[in-house]
Amino acid sequence: MRKLHSFSGGIHPPEHKEQSTREPIAQASLASRLIVPLQQHMGAVGDPLVRKGQRVLKGQPLAAAAGAFSAATHAPTSGMVSALELHPAPHPSGLLALCAVIEPDGEDRWTEHSPLDWRNADPQATLARLRDGGVVGLGGAVFPTAVKARGNGRPVDTLIINGGECEPYITCDDMLMRERAPEISRGIEILQRLTGAREVVVGIEDNKPEAVAAMEAACGASAIPIQVEPVPTLYPAGGEKQLIKVITGREVPSRGLPAEVGVVCFNVATVYAVYRAVELGEPMVSRVVTVTGNVHAPRNFECLLGTPVGELAALAGPCVDTDGFIMGGPLMGFPLPSDAVPVVKATNCVIASSEALFPKPPPPMPCIRCGRCAEACPAGLQPMDLYWFAKAHNLAKAEEFSLFDCIECGCCDYVCPSHIPLVQYYKFAKGEIRTLAQEKETADRARRRHEFRQYRQDREKQERAARLASRAPGAKKAPATPEALAESQEAE
Ligand code: SF4
Ligand code: SF4
Numbered sequence: 001m002r003k004l005h006s007f008s009g010g011i012h013p014p015e016h017k018e019q020s021t022r023e024p025i026a027q028a029s030l031a032s033r034l035i036v037p038l039q040q041h042m043g044a045v046g047d048p049l050v051r052k053g054q055r056v057l058k059g060q061p062l063a064a065a066a067g068a069f070s071a072a073t074h075a076p077t078s079g080m081v082s083a084l085e086l087h088p089a090p091h092p093s094g095l096l097a098l099c100a101v102i103e104p105d106g107e108d109r110w111t112e113h114s115p116l117d118w119r120n121a122d123p124q125a126t127l128a129r130l131r132d133g134g135v136v137g138l139g140g141a142v143f144p145t146a147v148k149a150r151g152n153g154r155p156v157d158t159l160i161i162n163g164g165e166c167e168p169y170i171t172c173d174d175m176l177m178r179e180r181a182p183e184i185s186r187g188i189e190i191l192q193r194l195t196g197a198r199e200v201v202v203g204i205e206d207n208k209p210e211a212v213a214a215m216e217a218a219c220g221a222s223a224i225p226i227q228v229e230p231v232p233t234l235y236p237a238g239g240e241k242q243l244i245k246v247i248t249g250r251e252v253p254s255r256g257l258p259a260e261v262g263v264v265c266f267n268v269a270t271v272y273a274v275y276r277a278v279e280l281g282e283p284m285v286s287r288v289v290t291v292t293g294n295v296h297a298p299r300n301f302e303c304l305l306g307t308p309v310g311e312l313a314a315l316a317g318p319c320v321d322t323d324g325f326i327m328g329g330p331l332m333g334f335p336l337p338s339d340a341v342p343v344v345k346a347t348n349c350v351i352a353s354s355e356a357l358f359p360k361p362p363p364p365m366p367c368i369r370c371g372r373c374a375e376a377c378p379a380g381l382q383p384m385d386l387y388w389f390a391k392a393h394n395l396a397k398a399e400e401f402s403l404f405d406c407i408e409c410g411c412c413d414y415v416c417p418s419h420i421p422l423v424q425y426y427k428f429a430k431g432e433i434r435t436l437a438q439e440k441e442t443a444d445r446a447r448r449r450h451e452f453r454q455y456r457q458d459r460e461k462q463e464r465a466a467r468l469a470s471r472a473p474g475a476k477k478a479p480a481t482p483e484a485l486a487e488s489q490e491a492e
Contacts, residue, residue, distance in 0.1 A: 002201075002229060005249040007242045009378040010234040011411045013168050013331070015207065020171045020290050020298040025179055027302050028289075028315055030104050034076050034306030035087050035342040036062060037097040041136040042143050043069040050100060054081045059111040059283050062100045065131045071144045072134045075102055076285040076304035078109040090309070090327050090344055094337030102306065113281035118190055126194060126278060133277030134284040134345075139238075139267030140328065142346045145274060148266070149194040154259040159197035160247055161188055163204035163211060163268045164231065164238025167329030170349040172288040173268045175300045177204065177211035181218035184268055185226060187275035192224055195264050199227075202268075203243045206230040235331070236409045240265050242378050254405050269348070289343055291316040293326070293351035303343050309350055310339030318352045326351040330358065331410035365418040373412035373422065379405045383412035387422050390429035395436070398429050406430075 039045035044066035050056060056075040063073045082103045089097035118126045130146040137143040139162060161184075165173040177184060192200050202219065204212050212230050219226035231237055231246050241252045243265065250261040258265055266274075269287065276282045285305055289312065292298035296317035303312055309325055326333045328349055335353070343350075373383035381402055389398035403426060412422045 002227065002247070003249075004229070004231060005246055006232075007237075007245045007378050008380050009376045009411060010236065010242075011376055011414050012233075013235055013414060016169045016292070017171050017174070017207070020169070020292040020300060021174060023297075023299050025175050025288055025300045025302055026315075028304065028307060028312055030077060030106065030108065031304070031307040031311045032104075033082070033308075034079075034102045034104065034304060035099045035308065035340075036073060036076060036102065036306035037087070037089055037099045037342065037344060038063040038073050039097060040073060040142060040305070040345040041071040041134075042141065043067075043071070043147075045098075046070065046072065048084055048098075048100065050075075050081050050084070052081055052084055055079070055105075056081060056102065057109050057111045059113075059285060061132075061283075065144075068131075069144060069147055070131065071136050071146070072132050072283065073100075074134055074283040074285050075100070076306050077102065077104045078107050079104040088337055088341050090336055090341040090347060092334040092337075094341075099306075099342070110282075115281040116278050118193065118278050123194055126190065129278055130274060132283070133273075135270065135273045135277050136284075136345055137267060138269035138273060138287060138345060138348065139240075140332070140346055140348065145266070145270055148264060149191060151195055151259045151264050155262065156195045156197050156259060156264045157199060157262040158248055158264075159188070159192055159195050159200045160244060160263060160265040161200070161202040161268055161271055162238060162240065162243055162265055163202055163208070163215065164236075164243050165208070166205055166233070166235045166238035167331055167333075168235075169292050169351055170290050170329050171292075172290045172300050172348050174208045174211050175290075176272055176288050177208070177268055178214050180272055181211075181214040182221075183275045184215070184271050185218040185222045186279060187271035187273075188219070188226055189222060189224055190274055190278050191266060191271060197264065200224065201247050202226060202228045203231050203237075203247050204228065205233045205237055207233040235411065236378055236407070239378065239407055239409060241407070254402055284345065287343075287345060287347070289347055290349040291352075292349065294319045294322045294354040294357050295352045305343055305345060307343045308340050309336060309343060309347075312343055313339065313350055313352055316352075319354065321354045321356065322352045323355060324353050326353055331414065332408060361419045361421075364420045367418055367420060370417060372415045372417065376411040376415045378409060378411060379407055381406060383422050386429075387420060387425050390425040393432075395429055395433050399433060403429055403433070 046063040046066035049061050057078045060075045061072050065072045079102045083101040086096040087099040088094050116129050127146040135145040216228045244263050252258050273284050288300050289303045290300050325336045327336050406426050408423050
């Protein structure tokens with residue numbers, strides 16, 4: 001048993017997990033049409049590889065990875081591409097994303113599978129398989145897994161598999177570990193080889209005893225030593241930096257990456273997708289999603305990407321007073337703009353909401369500087385100061401007080417007796433800072449372009465003047481340059 005460490009802050013909200021873990025994972029039925037955003041990952045998006053009217057097979061690429069920091073997107077079933085069009089994406093802003101709309105033919109016919117003999121393959125080939133197989137972080141960040149598995153060019157000694165799943169209501173990782181632990185342990189072996197980590201630890205909150213037992217049995221039979229470590233249940237123990245702190249005692253530096261302290265961390269669902277992409281040769285076309293909240297039969301479903309949320313939620317029987325859907329958990333998730341938005345790689349949970357389940361909070365009151373938010377903050381921040389800076393639009397000060405170390409966990413919101421929606425202020429301030437930085441970058445680029453044009457025009461003017469002077473009667477013969485020759489030929 002290893003010595004565990006603790007992180008500062010954290011809260012114990014009611015878990016609401018038991019409702020969706022009573023039944024095994026079910027296969028979601030095929031939707032009437034699938035709406036597949038071509039970008040479901042962080043990084044560049046490739047051009048569409050299909051056109052309207054084209055027939056596709058399940059697993060056929062819809063868009064290739066655009067360079068190293070990217071991932072491909074695939075058809076989740078066989079059928080016809082009926083449109084390539086902008087469609088509301090599952091995003092708080094309801095922004096539009098380019099999507100391939102697929103009318104399923106009902107046959108669910110795969111492209112040819114090409115399993116990779118990863119033990120004997122060049123690691124670069126395995127990384128390319130992850131990128132081309134569309135594997136990204138399924139814990140929410142959707143960071144391309146092939147990029148992370150390189151450790152950002154830094155040596156990694158510890159590989160951590162994140163089975164924390166600390167947010168209330170969400171149980172998809174728990175059920176995946178209970179039911180598919182042997183496959184997850186194969187995925188861990190692949191990632192251990194890619195990262196070269198000497199030590200491998202699976203961190204699971206101790207409120208998931210069945211998952212711990214299943215993972216212990218599977219990892220015990222693995223070809224490499226894998227330690228399964230139950231960690232104390234405390235939200236947000238499943239946060240990447242928090243889990244690394246608990247397991248290794250190492251602090252990821254402010255705005256830094258885990259690789260800077262020799263660690264790389266993958267979510268268990270990502271590891272399962274790694275196994276499928278490499279050993280089975282199956283690109284990422286589905287994921288397990290928890291459907292819970294104000295529904296009659298909460299459950300986890302293996303769901304094709306692109307399935308409209310409304311069609312998935314219908315399988316769990318939403319109650320009549322359902323007034324919307326939340327993607328993610330109640331603390332870090334966001335209300336969906338409509339139930340027509342599709343399930344994407346980042347969709348771990350869909351919660352049907354109602355006034356009774358999530359009553360409107362009372363109107364915010366002034367901050368009384370009680371300090372509870374600072375006690376609860378797992379990032380060691382001063383949330384009330386960040387709130388004041390964001391409210392006063394003092395963005396420089398907010399940045400100076402480590403605004404970007406905020407993981408938007410919502411612990412401060414949860415404990416605030418004045419019901420101030422603190423996280424909304426942080427999201428707003430971050431958005432403003434990013435927009436300003438973008439505007440500055442655009443203006444700098446335009447200025448550099450203008451300065452270069454000015455410089456080129458001045459130089460051309462000087463060269464022309466020099467040439468004319470060299471041709472004047474009595475002028476010394478100037479050395480011949482290709483430009484001067486061309487000009488003199490033109491003049492003749
Ligand atoms: S918990 Fe709320 S009221 Fe208390 S200091 Fe923080 S922001 Fe102010
Ligand atoms: S949302 Fe940000 S400021 Fe609030 S507790 Fe979490 S990390 Fe701290």
